[in-house]
Amino acid sequence: MTDEAGYGEFAASEDENYDDFMASDEDVSIEMEDETEDEADQELANHRDDSDYGSDSGGDSGRDVGHGGEKPGAESTAAAMAAAALQSAKRMVQEQRWHEARSALNGILQGSTLDPDRAFEARLQLAQCCYLSWLSHRECAAGPAEQDELQEVCDHLQQLHTFAEWVEPEVLDSAVAQLLDQFAPPLKSKLLFEGPAASASNPQVSAALLECCAPLARHDYAQELRSRVLQYQLGFSDNTDESQRRQRLDELAAISGSRLDSLEFLIAMHVQHFLANPQGLDVPQLQSLVTRSSALLQKSLTEPLRLLSLLSFCEAIIALNNYCSPHDHAKRLSECQTAFWNCYKHLEELGDHSRFRDLTLCAFILSSMLLTGQAANAHQAITPFELEQIKVIESTPLVQDLKQIYADFVGYNLSGFANSLRNIQRFHLQLAGLIDAIIHLLQTRMLWNRVARLYSCISLVDIRAQLQIGDCTPLSRNDLLTILMKSIMNDTAQVYFKLDLTHDLVYFGKENRRPLCPLSKHLYLSTKSDAATRTLNTASSPSFKEWVDNIGVFETKPRRLKDMSAVQFVHELQQSRECTAVADSSCQAKPLKYSQLLQCVRDALS
Structure with a gap:
């Protein structure tokens, strides 16, 4: 009997081991969750038993206060219960059970034995719960109930001020950081890449909640809070005059310090302003922001692609602005082309297919055309359309338009070039400097490679007519004379010529190769x-x-x-x-x- 019983127990245990071995991961996870819930229920039951025991023996503990009694044990039990209830409420918030979480947190705050740290944490959780509850259904309905929730959030934030003197400074700073990131997360360059939908909350609501958080912020966090306020004012205020906008930009630049997110927002604002009004670009301030951001980025362990693309784009437009100066044209143009290409590659890595990427691609092609057209062996230069990144999108309408512009430029087809330029009319405002430079270069090449080689004598009026490009601004007499004289001084004139300004004639040919004065x-x-x-x-x-x-x-x-x-x-x-x-x-x-x-x-x- 003993052996049979032992054999039966061994067989039963072997079956259990086999069942455990064959159990799936889902079954194991379900069993673990059940055990966890059972342990939590058992812990809460033990706390209730301890509290009931403490209340039943209240008379005895009251009599034994002088000897220590059981009061410390009761306080520790109440603190443990409050901690467990607070953790349970946090789980409810994570599970988006807003009503249950608010009820639990209100119950915790009504406890008479709650210490200041627990009360501060519970009040903070309650404010965040009310805000998340309003945020979850603000698009579905907007009425008095939603306004009451926002008012409740402000009330909880004001009540947090009463605990500011009792909690540790690190705890207070951590709470302020959480509130800032929740109410008004840093915008960075979201408005440029994503548009107004970058903000999950209403900008006016974010500004109001930040004002409620202002008394809690200290030192660096006070500046961070002011930075967020300025970001939302600059990003979402449409009716701001230029002087007020400039004042806010200067203030934000002054308090940004080494905060890379604020510098990224400022750079994005300058880029947005450039896209809307290129003439109003503040180049010195933009240059300062780019320098500061690049220095901070070198010390950072991460390389945000959006910021890298913005820095490259800003370097390009700064070089383009300096290209208008009379010195180092080729160097500035090469810097401009390289920066536009780096920006385009970063945008490709981001998967961005917006108008901003198209503008960058167009600027890169135009700057490449300028460099190619100024080279001595322009006919042997590699075209930008042979790059692999551009071959991938060769069939897109924009690349086809740019290829046609390039073909008309190389083939001296002035009328076709004018028609091709109309296909990129949407970029003329931002790339006016590049387009004007390309038109001037095409007219110069047309003068020396077509007109000067064909005519031995021609009037200035006829030259101007042959260099006219569509409906572009006609070439004036002084402009034509400037091209001729600069070609002499830059040693780029491919044909010798002589000017007869009394009859407005130009004589081309080697016979006009003479010194300035033939008299000895x-x-x-x-x-x-x-x-x-x-x-x-x-x-x-x-x-x-x-x-x-x-x-x-x-x-x-x-x-x-x-x-x-x-x-x-x-x-x-x-x-x-x-x-x-x-x-x-x-x-x-x-x-x-x-x-x-x-x-x-x-x-x-x-």
Whole structure:
């Protein structure tokens, strides 16, 4: 019997082990949850038994107060019950059981033995619960009940002020940080990439709740709270005048310090303003923000792609703004192209397909066209459309429009180029500098590669007509002369030419390769003595008139004017003229003595 019984017990245990082995993960998790709930219920039951026992023995404990009695045990039991109830209420909040959580938290706050730390935590949870409850159904219905919930949130926040002196500073700062992130999370660049829907709450509600949190914020958190208020005012206020907007931007930049989220928001605001009004861009402040953000980003362990794309875009528009200056055009343009390309790659990693990405792609293609068109071997340059990132989207309408612009630019098709530019009309406001530069470059290339090689003599009016691009602003006479003279000074003129400004004609050809003045110094000085005695008709001889037209400079060697500014050129002419007059004063006196001698001879013969 004993063996059979033992064998039966072994068989039963073996069956149980087999069942445990074959149990699924879901069964195990369900059993663990059941055990956890049973333990929690048992713990609450034990707390209730202890509290009942404490209340039943209240008379005995009252009599034994002087000897210590059971009062410390009762207090610890009440604290444990409050902690358990608070944890249970937090779970209800996480499970979005708002009504039950509020009832539980109100019950905790009504306890007479609650210490300040527990009361502060319960009040904080109650304020957050009311806010989350309002946030969950604010889109479904908006009425007096929702307004009452918001008012209740403000009331709880005001009651938190009474515990500020009793809780630890670290606890208070942590609570303020939670409230700030919940009521008004940092906007960063969400408004630029996501639009007004970036804020989960109503901006006016967020501002009102932040005002209620203001008495709780201390030191750095007070500045952080002010930063959030300014962010929501700048991001969602449509009727703000420019002076007030500028004042808020300056204040936010001053208190941002090393907070990268505030700097990202400021940069996004400048980019948004540039997209709406490029002429009003504050380049110095934007440059300062980019420098500060880049320095902080180098110390950070993370690399947010949105911020990286914004920094690259800002570097590009800063370089584009500096491109308008008269120096280092090629360097600035290369920086602009590189920055636009980096920005586009970051946006591709983000998966952004908004108008902002299209603008960046368009700017990169146009800047590449400028660099290619200025190169000496432009026909051998690699086009930007051969890049893998652009080949992937080659079939999109934007890339097709840009390819057509590039083809018309290379093929000197001015009418087709004008029509192609209309396809990117939506970007003309932001990329006006690049588009104007491309139009100017195309007109310059057309002048030297088509007109100058075809005509030996042509009027300025006809040149202007042949360089007209669609309905763009007509090229003025001064603009055309500027192109001609700059081509000489930059040593980019591909054909020698001579200007006849009396008849507004231009002569092209190698026969016009001459120094500035063909007269030698000796020939001029030998004829200068007779110039004073000539009549007006004689004085208008070709040699004398040519000297007058050439402002008296006798440098017979050809001048290299490359990399010389207009001011330097005029200054050198003035120096040459003055030095010649001083050096030749003695030489000019000799012909005058001979004339005097001749006059004496004539007088003597007469």
